[in-house]
Amino acid sequence: MxxxxxxxxxxxxxxxxxxxxxxxxxxxxxxxxxxxxxxxxxxxxxxxxxxxxxxxxxxxxxxxxxxxxxxxxxxxxxxxxxxxxxxxxxxxPEVDAATIARVRNQLAEFVRGHEGLLLEDKHYALAVHFRRAPEMQDEVYRIMSEVQAQLGSVFALQAGKSVLELRPGAxxxxxxxxxxxxxxxxxxxxxxxxxxxxxxxxxxxxxxxxxxxxxxxxxxxxxxxxxxxxxxxxxxxxxxxxxxxxxxxxxxx
Known part of the structure; x- marks a missing residue:
C-alpha cells in the first residue's frame, strides 16, 4: 500500500x-x-x-x-x-513525409476495399482497426507486414486490441x-x-x-x-x- x-x-x-x-x-x-x-x-x-x-x-x-x-x-x-x-x-521524430504519404495512400486503398476496416492517420503512424471486421485480421497483418518491409527497420509494427499500427520504431x-x-x-x-x-x-x-x-x-x-x-x-x-x-x-x- x-x-x-x-x-x-x-x-x-x-x-x-x-x-x-x-x-x-x-x-x-x-x-x-x-x-x-x-x-x-x-x-x-x-x-x-x-x-x-x-x-x-x-x-x-x-x-x-x-x-x-x-x-x-x-x-x-x-x-x-x-x-x-x-x-x-x-x-x-523527423519522418519522411513523402514516404508516409505513399504508404497512407496504399493503406487507404486497401481499407476502402474492405467493409468494416478503419484507417487511423496519426501523421507519424498509421493504424488499421479491424474490430468491426475480425475476419480480416490475417489480411490486415499481411498488408501491414508488406508495407513495413518496404519501409525497412526505421518503422515497426505495433499490435493492439483489434488494431495493427505502423509507427517509427525508435x-x-x-x-x-x-x-x-x-x-x-x-x-x-x-x-x-x-x-x-x-x-x-x-x-x-x-x-x-x-x-x-x-x-x-x-x-x-x-x-x-x-x-x-x-x-x-x-x-x-x-x-x-x-x-x-x-x-x-x-x-x-
Whole structure:
C-alpha cells in the first residue's frame, strides 16, 4: 500500500494509458467520451501528486487534447513518438513525409476495399482497426507486414486490441516514461504505470526496472510483465479515487 497521503504527494509519479484503462474500449477511436467526472478526477489526482501525472497513449497529442479539453496534460502520444514536457515543449521524430504519404495512400486503398476496416492517420503512424471486421485480421497483418518491409527497420509494427499500427520504431511507451522520469516534476519519484494492452508491456518492464508499480488492467489469464492487476476501467477509477491508493493484488501466474 502507498503508506501515507504525504508519500502519495511526494513520492510517486503516475503514468496512465487511456483506452481500456481510463476509458472503455469502443468500436472506433472516435467512439469514446470523456465525462466531466473523469476530467475532475484526473485534475484531483494531478493536484495530489503535485503535477506528477502524465497520459501515455497510442493516441496523438492532438487527439488527447481534444478528448480531455479544456484540460491539457503532460503526455506522450503515438506510443512514445510524440512527447509533451511539463514546460509544454513538444518533441516529435523527423519522418519522411513523402514516404508516409505513399504508404497512407496504399493503406487507404486497401481499407476502402474492405467493409468494416478503419484507417487511423496519426501523421507519424498509421493504424488499421479491424474490430468491426475480425475476419480480416490475417489480411490486415499481411498488408501491414508488406508495407513495413518496404519501409525497412526505421518503422515497426505495433499490435493492439483489434488494431495493427505502423509507427517509427525508435520510440515506445517505455522510452517516453524513461525520459519523463529524468525531468521535473517526475525526477526523484517512483513511477506507477497502468495499462491494459500488449502495447504497454515495454512500459511495464521499464517501471519494474525502476522499482515502481506496474499495473495491468484486464483478465488475469493474460500473460503480462506487470506485477499487479486491476480487473477493468471501473476498478482503475475506484483505485485513483482512493487516498492513498491501495496497490491491487499481483496478477495470477
Amino acid at each position: 502507498l503508506d501515507s497521503a504525504s508519500h502519495d504527494r511526494g513520492g510517486w509519479a503516475l503514468f496512465l494509458d487511456v483506452d481500456g484503462t481510463l476509458l472503455e474500449l469502443a468500436e472506433t477511436p472516435q467512439g469514446v467520451h470523456v465525462s466531466p467526472a473523469l476530467k475532475q478526477l484526473l485534475e484531483d489526482v494531478r493536484w495530489r501528486l503535485d503535477g506528477a501525472l502524465a497520459l501515455v497513449s497510442g493516441r496523438s497529442l492532438a487527439n488527447l487534447d481534444q478528448l480531455f479539453s479544456p484540460l491539457r496534460f503532460i503526455a506522450s502520444g503515438v506510443h512514445g513518438c510524440e512527447r509533451r514536457t511539463a514546460e509544454g515543449q513538444v518533441l516529435r 520510440w515506445t511507451k517505455g522510452s517516453s516514461i524513461e525520459s519523463f522520469m529524468q525531468e521535473a516534476p517526475f525526477a526523484g519519484r517512483k513511477p506507477i504505470f497502468i495499462g491494459d494492452d500488449v502495447t504497454d508491456e515495454d512500459a511495464f518492464a521499464v517501471v519494474n526496472a525502476m522499482d515502481g508499480l506496474s499495473i495491468r488492467v484486464g483478465h488475469p489469464s493474460v500473460p503480462t510483465r506487470a506485477r499487479h492487476r486491476l480487473g477493468g476501467v471501473s476498478e482503475v477509477l475506484r483505485w485513483l479515487k482512493s487516498t492513498p491508493p491501495v496497490v491491487p493484488p499481483p496478477p495470477a501466474q
